[in-house]
Amino acid sequence: MKWEQAIADYKHYLKLERGLSENTLMNYLRDVRKLVSYLEELDQKISPVKIEQEILLQFVYELGKSVSPRSQARIISGLNSFFNYLAFEQYREDNPMELIESPKLGRKLPDTLSVEEIDTLIKAIDLSKAEGERNRAMLETLYGCGLRVSELIQLRISDLFFEEDFIKVTGKGDKQRFVPIGKVNQKYINLYRYQVRVHQNIQKGNEDILFLNRRGKALSRAMIFTxxxxxxxxxxxxxxxxxxxxxxxxxxxxxxxxxxxxAIQQMLGHESITTTEIYMHVDRTHLSRVMEQFHPRK
Structure with a gap:
């Protein structure tokens, strides 16, 4: 089996079996291609079925000289997934990455804003411009519903269930969930929909997309970052x-x-509770309050 064939089969598996988004999928494939490039530099003609732990250890060692520990850990994880797939499909008997350890990483706490800082950012939006109402509605939705940026730009008018106070969100792997939406958030979305969006020349295929750019098309991720x-x-x-x-x-x-x-896990759309648990490290006073409120010997 050649590398390109293995990568093509793996891509098919990630897309159809695991339902990964295009961005995540490309990251997984990029990890494998880094290994392929390394083998080409060494002029090593080893197939993915025959490659052994020794050459992979050498690759990981060299990798550590040029990338951060976090990037190294991500690439190791990506390769581990690739060889797990080959073993699962019985292309090979083992996973040669299985015993290769990732560098130890400190858990990175997420940056957060206070309620006052969020209010200040939203109040700074210039509402005299047409895109001002849109931007306010978008930021209120990012904060009010805890959406990923990819979920925000994919949000559709048909996903809004304001009578029930919910929106339908399409997350990673096209998994859908219902997220509560507050009345304030609904108000700003409606202001944008009925005062700004209705006057736009909407491009074909974008009629149901909620947040549009000036040309009547869906916004890009980069635009939201900007x-x-x-x-x-x-x-x-x-x-x-x-x-x-x-x-x-x-x-x-x-x-x-x-x-x-x-409940937070469900609203964020995290597959695992361990992903959500990172927020427990942001403010440990929450743990003290839970103990004081619920333990019988408080």
Missing amino acids: IVKQLGVKTGLRKTISPHTFRHSFATHLLENGADLR
Whole structure:
């Protein structure tokens, strides 16, 4: 079996069996291609079925000289997944990455904004411009519903169930979930829909997309990042922020106010509770409050 054939089969598996998004899928394939490039540099003509742990250890060692420990760990994880797939499909009997350890990483705590900082950023939006109402509605939705930026730009009018106070969100791997949406958030979306969006020349195929650019098409991820960065500069915020910061802040503020971690997990669309548990490290006073409230010997 040649590398390109193995990569093509693996891509098919990731897309159809695991339902990964295009971005995640490309990251997995990029990890494997790094290994292929390394083998080509060494003029090593070893197939994915025959490659052994020794050459992989050498690759990981060389990798550590040029990338950060976090990037190294991600690539090791990607290769581990690739060889697990080959073993599962019985192309080979073992996973040669199985005993190769990733570098130890400290758990990176997410950046968060206070409620006051979020209010300041939203108030800094220039509502005299047509895109102002749109930008306010978008940031309110990022924070109010804890969405990923990819989920925000894919949000459709047909996903809005305001009578039930929910929106339908399409997350990673096209998995759908219903997320509560508050009345304030609904108000700003409706202001944008009925005062701005109705006057736009909407391009064919984008009629159901909620948030549109000036040309009547869906917004790009890069555009949302730019809007957030510019507001940070405008308000003099001394934090590195991105659209994801609003999602982290949503989860952190819910937790700090006593929300159940399982409920937060469902709203964020995390497959595993361990992903959500990172927010427990943001404010440990929450643990003290839970102990005081619920333990019988408080």
